[in-house]
Amino acid sequence: MCPSNKSICLGTAFLLLLVSCTAAAQALDRASAGQGGPDNTLGNQSDADMWRAIRQGEAGLPSASSLNSEQGVLVNAQGVWWSDMRADWVITYGATVLLGVIVVIALYFALRGRIRIDGGRSGRRITRFSLLQRVAHWSVATLFLLLALTGLVLMFGRYALVPLIGHEAFSVAATAAMQAHNLFGPIFTLALLTLFIAFVRNNFPELTDVGWLLRGGGLFGGHASAGRYNFGEKLWFWTAVAAGILLSVTGFLLLFPDAFATRNQLQLAGTVHGIAAIVFVGFACGHIYLGTVGTEGTLEGMTQGDVDENWARTHHDLWLEKVVTDIEDQRV
Amino acid sequence: MTIVDVIEGPLWQISVWTFVILAVWRMAVIALAGRFPARARSAGSASAGAAASVVRRMAPPRIVRNSGRTWFVTLAGYAFHFGLFAVILFAAPHVAFIKEQLIGFGWSSLPRWGFIVAAELAFAGLMVLWIRRFADPVVRLISRPDDHIAAGLTFLVMLTGCMALGEQSTFLRVTHLLTVEVWLIYFPFSSLMHTFTWPLSRGLTGAVAGRRGTRF
Numbered sequence: 001m002c003p004s005n006k007s008i009c010l011g012t013a014f015l016l017l018l019v020s021c022t023a024a025a026q027a028l029d030r031a032s033a034g035q036g037g038p039d040n041t042l043g044n045q046s047d048a049d050m051w052r053a054i055r056q057g058e059a060g061l062p063s064a065s066s067l068n069s070e071q072g073v074l075v076n077a078q079g080v081w082w083s084d085m086r087a088d089w090v091i092t093y094g095a096t097v098l099l100g101v102i103v104v105i106a107l108y109f110a111l112r113g114r115i116r117i118d119g120g121r122s123g124r125r126i127t128r129f130s131l132l133q134r135v136a137h138w139s140v141a142t143l144f145l146l147l148a149l150t151g152l153v154l155m156f157g158r159y160a161l162v163p164l165i166g167h168e169a170f171s172v173a174a175t176a177a178m179q180a181h182n183l184f185g186p187i188f189t190l191a192l193l194t195l196f197i198a199f200v201r202n203n204f205p206e207l208t209d210v211g212w213l214l215r216g217g218g219l220f221g222g223h224a225s226a227g228r229y230n231f232g233e234k235l236w237f238w239t240a241v242a243a244g245i246l247l248s249v250t251g252f253l254l255l256f257p258d259a260f261a262t263r264n265q266l267q268l269a270g271t272v273h274g275i276a277a278i279v280f281v282g283f284a285c286g287h288i289y290l291g292t293v294g295t296e297g298t299l300e301g302m303t304q305g306d307v308d309e310n311w312a313r314t315h316h317d318l319w320l321e322k323v324v325t326d327i328e329d330q331r332v
Numbered sequence: 333m334t335i336v337d338v339i340e341g342p343l344w345q346i347s348v349w350t351f352v353i354l355a356v357w358r359m360a361v362i363a364l365a366g367r368f369p370a371r372a373r374s375a376g377s378a379s380a381g382a383a384a385s386v387v388r389r390m391a392p393p394r395i396v397r398n399s400g401r402t403w404f405v406t407l408a409g410y411a412f413h414f415g416l417f418a419v420i421l422f423a424a425p426h427v428a429f430i431k432e433q434l435i436g437f438g439w440s441s442l443p444r445w446g447f448i449v450a451a452e453l454a455f456a457g458l459m460v461l462w463i464r465r466f467a468d469p470v471v472r473l474i475s476r477p478d479d480h481i482a483a484g485l486t487f488l489v490m491l492t493g494c495m496a497l498g499e500q501s502t503f504l505r506v507t508h509l510l511t512v513e514v515w516l517i518y519f520p521f522s523s524l525m526h527t528f529t530w531p532l533s534r535g536l537t538g539a540v541a542g543r544r545g546t547r548f
Contacts, residue, residue: 131401134467139459172503176495183448183494187456304469 082267090271094278095156101282105289112219115295117310124309126323128301136198137302139191146184148281150177155274182255189248196241202228203237208318218315228319232290239283246276339506339513347513348434354520355528362532374543381542382535389534405464412457418442418450419490425499451494458487482524485515 129137153161154177162170209231215224217232224230229237250269257266291298297311312320333341420426424441431438442450462483465475489511496504519525541547 131464131468132404135404135460135463138463138467139456142459142463172501175498175500176504179497180491180495183451183455183497187452187459190456303467305467 076263078264078267082271086271086274090274090278091155091159094274095159097278097282098285101285105285108219109289109294114293115218117296117308118223118314119310121297121308122310125306126309126312126320127305128307128312129305130198131305132194133198134302134305136191136195140188140195143184143188143191144280144284147181147188148277148284150181150184151277152281153177154181155277185248185251185255188244189251192241192244192248199237203234205231205234209234223314223317225318226316227322228316230316236283236287240280243276243280243283246272247280250276336502336506339510343513344433344509347516351516351519355525358520358525359528359532362529367536370543372544375545376542378539378543381547382539384547385538385541386531386535402464404460408457408460408464410457411453412461415450415452415454415457416486416490419447419454419493422450423447451490455490455494458483458490462487476523478522481518482522485511485518486524489515 153173157170157174157177161173165173206227208225208227212218212224212226212231215222217230218224250273253266253269254273291302295315297308298315300311301307309320312323422440422442424444424447427438427441441447462480465471465479465483489508492504492508492511496508499505515524519527
């Protein structure tokens with residue numbers, strides 16, 4: 001091939017390429033102008049760019065760029081983030097934590113078994129809880145069970161119940177759970193306040209708590225001295241109070257969304273409510289275990305108001321000494 | 333006929349008529365039973381004594397002050413009874429139901445917030461009263477199965493009612509109606525009859541005291 005022919009060939013190829021590119025560009029232009037489909041349809045046009053711009057809040061578009069402004073919001077970008085965070089973090093890790101607590105308790109029970117009363121029952125009874133304390137405790141316990149059950153349905157139901165019972169049945173269960181949850185919530189706050197007043201007196205930290213903690217509370221063998229309440233019970237009390245306050249405050253915000261909070265605060269309240277509930281339920285699992293099958297004779301304090309003297313000596317020896325001293329002082 | 337039709341139709345009729353006929357019959361039996369004629373000379377008015385005891389024994393400050401360590405039980409009693417009374421007779425869905433299904437006329441209902449507050453009071457009160465039956469050794473000992481069944485059924489009726497508050501589901505509404513029907517049928521046979529008998533028993537005690545010239 002001579003050089004002039006080579007130039008002609010390259011020129012022709014370049015011309016063809018130019019024509020092809022122009023034709024392709026025109027076709028794309030037609031398609032993007034909505035000419036690719038019938039009238040009144042989008043055809044091949046994509047709105048992704050437009051929606052992305054709205055969601056990200058470009059100038060002149062109604063969006064959630066200003067999180068404190070509720071007006072003119074078409075897409076709440078913060079809401080999408082919150083929804084994803086709730087599903088990916090709170091619900092996933094929450095379920096993992098709760099299942100983990102149950103597994104740990106089961107393993108502990110399998111290895112340690114039931115903690116018995118040292119020396120067996122003496123037959124002598126010591127008054128431990130007043131009627132008001134017992135009623136306050138069981139009121140909170142009953143409300144806790146109702147709220148935990150309905151709350152777990154609302155939190156995990158979409159993932160755990162829908163595959164089992166279907167969407168329609170779950171919608172009924174979720175409606176019922178939400179109504180009950182909303183109604184029992186304020187009563188829980190009142191019951192928690194009563195519980196706090198009834199139990200706070202002996203739940204402040206003491207020096208003896210350090211010794212109890214160093215001995216692992218006697219949970220792994222050996223004896224750990226304690227007063228009326230041991231460090232574990234005090235920890236549970238203050239955790240329940242703190243989590244209860246968080247649950248109550250955020251619960252009221254969620255119950256009256258228009259009266260108190262912005263959408264941003266409501267999303268934060270929903271997240272805090274979920275985390276506090278998981279903490280409360282997790283601790284409660286341990287409390288229920290230790291108060292029933294985990295430790296012999298403990299439940300009697302809350303059902304009858306009194307405990308066996310040897311139970312008191314095993315778990316709360318310093319308290320027993322004080323009770324005996326007080327009785328002897330009264331006799332004198 | 334579906335199960336919903338049965339619950340809303342024949343079962344509702346049966347439960348209402350069972351409740352009305354047997355409750356009236358029990359009240360009539362009590363009213364017609366009479367009592368031994370008093371042979372002693374009257375020292376005061378039996379009627380005034382009866383009326384005074386019925387009214388006076390309802391005064392909250394005195395009752396709470398005299399309750400001792402069970403003051404909160406007295407408060408719970410007031411919360412439960414007044415709350416339940418307001419919910420049954422003044423909740424908007426109940427007023428509408430009574431008008432359409434029972435007597436053909438209605439009355440003003442509570443606003444929603446008032447209804448919710450009344451329901452909260454009723455729930456809190458019933459819970460404390462029922463828990464006390466378990467937590468107080470003496471009350472536990474004197475409680476009969478009927479006391480627990482009556483409290484449990486009432487709790488169930490209130491629970492299903494609160495779950496149906498959204499008024500979005502036929503299933504929840506019918507479940508509430510079914511528990512109400514069971515409650516109505518059980519009512520005349522149980523301690524729930526104290527709803528109607530309390531003025532009679534309290535009045536009789538007051539009347540005896542009034543006739544003797546003493547105060548109950």
